Amino acid sequence: MNSQKTASSTLKLDPKWPIGVFDSGLGGLTVLTALQKVLPEENFVYVADNKYCPYGNRSANEIRQRSHAILKFFTAYPMKAVVVACNTATAAAVKELRENYNIPIIGVEPGVKPACEITQTGQIGVLATAGTLKSEKYENLRNLHGKDVEVFEQACEGLVLAIENEYPNFSETKNLLKVYLDPFKNQRVDTIVLGCTHYPLIEELIHQLMHSVVTINTGAAIARQLESQLKKYHLSHIGNFSPTVNVLASRADKVFSEKVDRLLHENYKNSKTQINIIQLPEHYC
Numbered sequence: 403m404n405s406q407k408t409a410s411s412t413l414k415l416d417p418k419w420p421i422g423v424f425d426s427g428l429g430g431l432t433v434l435t436a437l438q439k440v441l442p443e444e445n446f447v448y449v450a451d452n453k454y455c456p457y458g459n460r461s462a463n464e465i466r467q468r469s470h471a472i473l474k475f476f477t478a479y480p481m482k483a484v485v486v487a488c489n490t491a492t493a494a495a496v497k498e499l500r501e502n503y504n505i506p507i508i509g510v511e512p513g514v515k516p517a518c519e520i521t522q523t524g525q526i527g528v529l530a531t532a533g534t535l536k537s538e539k540y541e542n543l544r545n546l547h548g549k550d551v552e553v554f555e556q557a558c559e560g561l562v563l564a565i566e567n568e569y570p571n572f573s574e575t576k577n578l579l580k581v582y583l584d585p586f587k588n589q590r591v592d593t594i595v596l597g598c599t600h601y602p603l604i605e606e607l608i609h610q611l612m613h614s615v616v617t618i619n620t621g622a623a624i625a626r627q628l629e630s631q632l633k634k635y636h637l638s639h640i641g642n643f644s645p646t647v648n649v650l651a652s653r654a655d656k657v658f659s660e661k662v663d664r665l666l667h668e669n670y671k672n673s674k675t676q677i678n679i680i681q682l683p684e685h686y687c
């Protein structure tokens with residue numbers, strides 16, 4: 403069954419319903435921010451699956467199980483569309499999710515295509531989790547777009563956890579990042595793909611450590627894709643002047659909630675968006 407073709411007709415999705423977005427933790431909030439910029443009238447529900455973070459070290463099977471649990475929560479809520487705001491979960495689970503749930507599901511993938519188009523040296527670097535880099539989906543992406551370019555990959559073991567632990571002050575994260583960026587210097591890499599949604603949080607650090615590289619963040623492209631899916635199925639929520647963002651975490655402790663709050667309030671400084679952070683019901687954890 404092709405969920406994207408039958409979504410609105412079969413399920414009678416309502417434009418007023420929110421859009422579900424999920425990731426293993428803080429990373430997908432970088433995608434959520436991009437979605438909100440393009441779609442300011444939509445309501446969002448964000449699930450941070452931080453009890454199982456990082457996904458990058460888990461088996462594809464485990465990630466699929468977690469993705470199903472979250473999709474069950476989203477469809478019961480109900481939501482009108484879902485964004486898998488995680489490269490690792492997209493690589494492991496998006497195909498299966500689309501086969502099982504009758505709503506539009508948008509995935510993310512490392513921006514290899516735009517990087518290959520803009521590189522001047524013909525050498526690009528891809529930072530991502532081991533799970534993303536060893537997936538068939540990534541291999542296909544690289545084969546499709548990286549033929550005339552040298553593509554250097556770095557599986558950034560420990561980087562997601564360092565970002566989660568240290569946000570917003572990244573001292574250990576910086577040391578770790580340096581280890582992963584150093585090889586790119588000798589390889590004359592001029593374009594770096596942020597192949598994990600956590601990495602836009604350290605984009606500034608990347609530029610501090612590697613001057614004059616271009617970084618590729620696909621947040622805006624994902625937002626445009628979501629916008630076109632909503633339009634296609636007549637699901638846009640027009641005229642909603644008090645949008646909400648509800649954040650649920652599989653471990654909504656005080657420290658994590660403060661980080662989410664800080665990150666979102668930095669993004670929504672001048673916006674009227676109301677933000678609520680609560681525990682994901684136990685049944686889905």
Ligand code: DGL
Pocket residue numbers: 425426427429430455456457458459487488489490491531534562597598599600
């Ligand atoms: N933000 C996720 C991604 O884009 C991080 C995965 C993880 O938790 O390791 O891949």
